[in-house]
Amino acid sequence: MTDDLISANVPIESVPAASVLPRTATVVVDDGTTIAYHCWEPDAVVIAHPVPVVLQHGFTADTMVDWLIPGTVAGLTAAGRRVVGVDARGHGRSGKSPDAARYGERRMADDLLDVVALLDAPAIDLVGYSMGAVVALLAAAERPTIRRLVVGGVGAGIVEVGGVDTRALPSDRLAHAFLAEDPDDLSPEIAGLRTHAEMLGGDLPSLAAQARAVHRAGIDLAAVTAETLVIAGDTDPLAERPHVLAGAITGARLCLVDGGHDVVGSNPDFRSAIIDFLTR
Template sequence: MPSFHNGEVEIAYLDEGEGDPIVLVHGFASTKNVNWVYPTWVSELKRNGRRVIALDNRGHGDSGKLYDAAAYDVATMAGDVIALMDHLDIESADVMGYSLGSRMTAVLARQQPQRLRSAVFGGIGIGLIEGGGPGENVAAALEAASLDDVTDPVGRTFRAFADQTRSDRLALAACLRGSRRLMTRDEAASIEVPVLIAVGTTDEIAGSADALGKVIPDAEVLHIPNRDHMRAVGDKVYKAGVLDFLSRRK
């Protein structure tokens, strides 16, 4: 698996296919494989004539592990995406995030719009601005000796997922504590790149897609029927909606 260094942090990535580039940014406690390869996003996008780039975020997968929460500021993590694009000599690309990956993508859409042809915010709605996602209960669950010691239901969900993906739980706890900064309403309202917001209708983590759609000018909203935060990732409605959105960017 190829990798490069952004400063002292090694970032693992995949780069497959030919055509217009799209960069995929996975969610908290996930990996490029779990979020994008196994649910067939990579193969589907390649079949549709796209060059697909996906990274393991710092602290995740095969990328470098850091244990200081300050190393996981959302803007810092978003900087790894731009560093990867620079490493691959990609001037501009469509970028699709999921959950935390969407928070990172939103930062890029606001701060470096010239690098994004469009942005897909998967698994995040008004939670981008209000709520802040997983809290200290999840960090504590990640640091617990075993899943049996975790009683908080949300904490158990994330701990079980981290165990399933064989993640470095202490690095994830640091990431969670460092990446909590919310985007302000004014910051979100200043996003001018084309945006698709895609959220499962039973997702209790993302917050309302429609509410965020009213904040970001001209954003499109895609409701993924009967899917929660975890199960929306590979849904066929999600894929079809994203492919339609991307086809209209040409």
């Protein structure tokens, strides 16, 4: 755990103390990939809620970067929730591979559901951000046992492109960026993603493989039965027109917060909106 926090260049003392030490476990899924997941129990001083919250992070990040360090885990455990964060394949402590055939959000959704099966819970609440939002939507379209659903950092691209909005961030350029020998030749926004991944100790060939395998096949949003919150930064180029996505999911509500695609870690209003939705 400490290594994860150091790799994110965040002082250990800045992380909420109640959330620093999860129980981390792994499961080997059907294609032989090891999937790591991290579990936090509810705070001892509050009444525990029976429905666990499962968190799925975004591209280049992991559970610690997107959910622990910004305080989302601490907020949920303080509200009596058991929290489980899944490191997607190619990210965090999960297995790595340069083979694009082993990636894609559909494959990651299967991994997530394998972890959920181990929780022995009749229902879960599920939160996903960016790439993780696609994973969460695919899982929710398949499993009615997902009670509440939060999808962040995505917008009309889910409806119009079938996944993360590759019109704003072309997947071929992204894959090239993670394999380029000379990152100085990259455009500033693409170079920034690579720098972020390197800062976090990401496995660049695995990230390139995921970029090549990004989900484009669409999602059966009509099959999503969970009570849903769509949340996005109001200047996020990867989550433009999020009302289009909210309108495609029965009963979904929309929340906009100030900021771009970094709101998962930079804006406390993003964290508060998620916690309020899941614990009200």
